[in-house]
């Protein structure tokens with residue numbers, strides 16, 4: 001099976017990548033699968049693209065191998081796009097999903113349903129030593145609920161209703177989420193690129 005390194009320490013992301021890539025016969029190896037300890041990479045960028053590039057290139061340089069990374073987050077219209085690139089560390093540097101959700105619910109307190117629109121964004125970067133990094137962006141439109149619902153997924157899934165659904169991403173089965181997610185859309189585009197232009201490089 002063909003292997004690709006994924007520059008992430010996020011368990012929820014790694015599970016979703018493994019599931020989606022297994023469908024095309026590829027194995028994903030995340031930084032959580034590697035016994036070597038890798039220092040955290042500082043996400044100093046102001047955009048998802050900048051941070052995805054920083055993560056993929058740092059790990060590609062270190063291993064001298066092709067590396068994929070994912071920088072993602074939630075943009076809430078009523079909060080002017082926050083938490084955005086700060087989604088992981090919104091309520092503090094300990095990156096606690098529960099506290100992050102709590103903070104968003106508090107900030108949206110009193111805001112009516114129609115004004116709670118939001119989207120998940122996922123930018124994938126594919127870095128290879130000595131070759132320009134390629135990036136693809138996927139989006140999942142939806143809105144923010146008023147309380148947590150569901151046990152699946154990770155991060156902000158329990159409060160995110162994808163457009164057209166009356167269940168949160170955490171109430172959908174993993175295979176349902178993986179058909180419609182921002183991550184899925186970005187991965188589909190990256191796979192298309194790999195199968196067409198990627199082959200010619």
Ligand SMILES: O=P(O)(O)OP(=O)(O)OP(=O)(O)OC[C@H]1O[C@@H](n2cnc3c(O)ncnc32)[C@H](O)[C@@H]1O
Nearest residue numbers: 008009010070071072073074087088154155156157
């Ligand atoms: O940088 P890596 O090591 O990949 O792990 P991270 O958790 O720090 O990841 P990001 O910097 O990309 O921050 C993304 C945050 O956005 C949230 N997020 C991204 N995709 C999500 C999804 O599919 N469902 C729920 N929350 C998501 C979640 O809180 C993540 O921690």
Ligand SMILES: [Mg+2]
Nearest residue numbers: 010043071088
């Ligand atoms: Mg991160």
